[in-house]
Amino acid sequence: MDDIVRAALAKWPNVPACYGWLMLDRRGAWRMRDEAAQRAQSLGSPVRHAALIAFIVRNYDVDEHGRWYFQNGPQRVYLELEYTPYVVRLARDADTARDALTLTDQTDASWEPVACWTDDRGAVLFSGHAHGDARARIAVLHDHDLDLFADRLDGDAGRHPDHASPPLQFVWRRDRILPIATIRAEDVAAQFGFVASPAALAAHDAHR
Numbered sequence: 001m002d003d004i005v006r007a008a009l010a011k012w013p014n015v016p017a018c019y020g021w022l023m024l025d026r027r028g029a030w031r032m033r034d035e036a037a038q039r040a041q042s043l044g045s046p047v048r049h050a051a052l053i054a055f056i057v058r059n060y061d062v063d064e065h066g067r068w069y070f071q072n073g074p075q076r077v078y079l080e081l082e083y084t085p086y087v088v089r090l091a092r093d094a095d096t097a098r099d100a101l102t103l104t105d106q107t108d109a110s111w112e113p114v115a116c117w118t119d120d121r122g123a124v125l126f127s128g129h130a131h132g133d134a135r136a137r138i139a140v141l142h143d144h145d146l147d148l149f150a151d152r153l154d155g156d157a158g159r160h161p162d163h164a165s166p167p168l169q170f171v172w173r174r175d176r177i178l179p180i181a182t183i184r185a186e187d188v189a190a191q192f193g194f195v196a197s198p199a200a201l202a203a204h205d206a207h208r
Contacts, residue, residue: 020199022056022070023080026123027142028087028106030056033080038199043082057107067198078198083185085194086139088126090148099174101152105130105139116170116178119185124149127192138192153180 020038023031030053033044047053059071068085070077079085086105093100103111109130117125124141141149152171170178189196 017069017076017078018072019078019202020080022077023082024068024085024087024106026083026087026140027144028089030106060107062194066194067201068194069198078202080199081189081194081196083123083196084125084138084140084188084192086137087142088139089142090145092148099171101148101172103128103139105137109133111137111139113172113178115181117181117183119183119188121185123185125183125188138188138194 021033023033023044025031025043030047031044032047033042037044047056056070060068061071062068062085063076068079068081070079086107088103088105088111091102091104093102103113103126105111107130109132111126111128111130113126113128114136115127117127119125123143124146125138126141127136127138129135130137149170154169154171154177155167168180170180172178183191195201
């Protein structure tokens with residue numbers, strides 16, 4: 001978190017939170033959602049200002065209830081998540097061995113994946129840790145990288161001779177192969193402990 005944000009929080013600790021105005025889409029773009037976008041339940045307009053994106057990234061965090069937010073000075077701006085709180089890009093690592101890959105999320109943090117899933121809508125998800133952060137994270141893979149992901153699938157029949165159809169595995173490195181589990185998209189938020197729509201939750205709580 002930026003020092004200027006910490007100072008603002010200390011000076012104005014009780015500023016009401018903001019809901020619904022900022023979204024992370026499933027391709028890792030931050031989107032502003034005005035009242036018209038919120039009424040239409042649309043994604044809103046992509047944030048293109050580089051300095052603003054960098055500010056959001058530096059001050060992106062999660063509260064104790066699993067609601068992700070951007071701390072904008074003294075005000076907490078809760079994010080709507082089109083899917084997961086992180087979106088990762090998969091790429092070949094040009095600086096190492098030819099078979100090495102990299103995973104990088106929308107905050108430009110590199111990941112070490114520990115598990116992999118496919119959901120019932122054709123998306124790929126990874127859980128893992130960003131370098132320098134001990135917290136477990138969940139991310140959806142950018143759909144432009146599905147072909148590279150498919151190139152690194154292995155049925156691994158030799159290790160599973162009793163299976164008629166060998167289970168798919170993802171070859172992260174030669175010495176690191178991740179079994180691929182399945183999950184329903186509607187179960188991802190609950191299983192991984194995040195709130196996809198803090199705005200909807202706040203509205204529900206207000207009418208209880």
